[in-house]
Amino acid sequence: MSKKQVKKVDLGLRQFIKDMGYITGGAAMLGTMPWLQSFTPDKLNELKREKARIAVIGTGSRGQYHIHNLLPMEHVEIVALCDIYPPNLEVAAKLCPQAKKYVDYRKLLESPDIDGVVIATPLNWHAPMVLDALSAGKHVFCEKSMALTMEQCKAIYDTYQTTDRVLYFCMQRMFDEKYIKGMQMIHTGMIGDVVGARCHWFRNHDWRRPVPSPELEKQINWRLYRESSGGLMTELASHQLEVCNWATKRIPQSVVGMGDIVYWKDGREVYDSVSLTYRYNSGVKITYESLISNKFDGMEDQILGNKGTMNLATGKYFLENDNTSGNSGIEQLLSQIGNKVFAAVPAAGSSWRPETKKEYKPHYIIEGDYNINDGLSMIGAVKDGSDEILSSFCQACITGDKGKDIVEEAYSATMLCLLGNQAMDEQRLVEFPEEYKIPYMHF
Amino acid sequence: MKEIVITAKRINKELLLLLACFIFAFLLNAAAVIIYNTPGIEIFTQIGYVVAITLVLYFFITLIRAILFFVKRLFRRA
Numbered sequence: 001m002s003k004k005q006v007k008k009v010d011l012g013l014r015q016f017i018k019d020m021g022y023i024t025g026g027a028a029m030l031g032t033m034p035w036l037q038s039f040t041p042d043k044l045n046e047l048k049r050e051k052a053r054i055a056v057i058g059t060g061s062r063g064q065y066h067i068h069n070l071l072p073m074e075h076v077e078i079v080a081l082c083d084i085y086p087p088n089l090e091v092a093a094k095l096c097p098q099a100k101k102y103v104d105y106r107k108l109l110e111s112p113d114i115d116g117v118v119i120a121t122p123l124n125w126h127a128p129m130v131l132d133a134l135s136a137g138k139h140v141f142c143e144k145s146m147a148l149t150m151e152q153c154k155a156i157y158d159t160y161q162t163t164d165r166v167l168y169f170c171m172q173r174m175f176d177e178k179y180i181k182g183m184q185m186i187h188t189g190m191i192g193d194v195v196g197a198r199c200h201w202f203r204n205h206d207w208r209r210p211v212p213s214p215e216l217e218k219q220i221n222w223r224l225y226r227e228s229s230g231g232l233m234t235e236l237a238s239h240q241l242e243v244c245n246w247a248t249k250r251i252p253q254s255v256v257g258m259g260d261i262v263y264w265k266d267g268r269e270v271y272d273s274v275s276l277t278y279r280y281n282s283g284v285k286i287t288y289e290s291l292i293s294n295k296f297d298g299m300e301d302q303i304l305g306n307k308g309t310m311n312l313a314t315g316k317y318f319l320e321n322d323n324t325s326g327n328s329g330i331e332q333l334l335s336q337i338g339n340k341v342f343a344a345v346p347a348a349g350s351s352w353r354p355e356t357k358k359e360y361k362p363h364y365i366i367e368g369d370y371n372i373n374d375g376l377s378m379i380g381a382v383k384d385g386s387d388e389i390l391s392s393f394c395q396a397c398i399t400g401d402k403g404k405d406i407v408e409e410a411y412s413a414t415m416l417c418l419l420g421n422q423a424m425d426e427q428r429l430v431e432f433p434e435e436y437k438i439p440y441m442h443f
Numbered sequence: 444m445k446e447i448v449i450t451a452k453r454i455n456k457e458l459l460l461l462l463a464c465f466i467f468a469f470l471l472n473a474a475a476v477i478i479y480n481t482p483g484i485e486i487f488t489q490i491g492y493v494v495a496i497t498l499v500l501y502f503f504i505t506l507i508r509a510i511l512f513f514v515k516r517l518f519r520r521a
Contacts, residue, residue: 328475328481328485328488328489328492329472329475329476329477329478329479329480329481329485329489330471330472330475330476330485330489330492330493331489331492332475332479332481333471333474333475333478333479334492
């Protein structure tokens, strides 16, 4: 990768944030997104030639994705790799020939030559590895979701309160410029009051990876089994629920939902079709749906306001009374007269007038080129904030800056995912448990 | 066969009516631009709609005049 490309990877979003801060009044903007406060070009320049010594634990597809993001970063050196599955470790070792190889992460944590670890292992390993790494004095970056159970999430949160180590969870939308700018627009009232949210993630894939021998089935296809995975909720929904909380600045109080195995009846234990409703105390609801046997609607995060709709995943927003809808004044007038005439016709009443979806003119959150995550990749999207959040973590490994609210956002989102699973399993409305509420949460 | 004479007076009358319809349609377009706060250039760019509304208006007025004419003629005969 050329030096120009190396600089662009890191500086693009940093400059974007710096520019946004100056344009909108830095304190006001960054007040709602405090985790970005240190993610500026100036802070990067302060690092000078220091490098964070990073180890990657879990070098499967997602771990390799992170390695590819880490390699061009000038303030990072990958010094160690760890995986219990030799083929994955070998692939990663080819990418980082200078890194030391481990099969036991505990041995890796004993090394004094590691500043921070990137954990990209199955969900059931997140809590033990995060806690062990923090205990070993390492800074930690862990894939989402936070943990497999609510108890584990609380244990991580409580430990974080007492450590001076940096802890990040890979909620990359928090570092995606579409979402950052979109949230700024939402919080300044562009779409009015937030009256709902509608998120979905549709794919058409069995979520399986090739298994060389049967005894490796649960190790490689860990996403399909409850002992190691929270299914569609923890693997996909966590991002989208975090976005909804970010937009509303609230946490839902209750959830109800249904989950089933509709199509992929291949011995898996997790649902392949989920449909849930989360309810905030204000009455605002998140409608969440995920299905992995139809990809027609792709992936969208829609925040609904009384004045418009923000579709963050696609980088577009739409206004309810849009005078730039594309229709001329005379067209709108004739349409309105026509509607009134048809409404006055008594025959069959108003039901025969079709109320099909109106065509809205899209406006773009960001002008110019930007990346859209279509949600189809099982590994990761391009320029979705993943490399930016990783860069911020590595910077924090050098500066010791703990990164405000990242853990709290991850905790909140993961708790909602786990509550959603509970609601589906128990087929009842589930309230957010008092014992798992934290001061950061506003209901 | 009876000869139909279209006098210059008749032609002028019809043209005036057409002009009145055009002015009405033009003003309707202008009003729509104001009401819906659309670009002022639409006064010219939407001339197609103005012409169409003119012709529709003229057609309906002519239809009403024709109906009135035949009704009057019916009463006169009676």
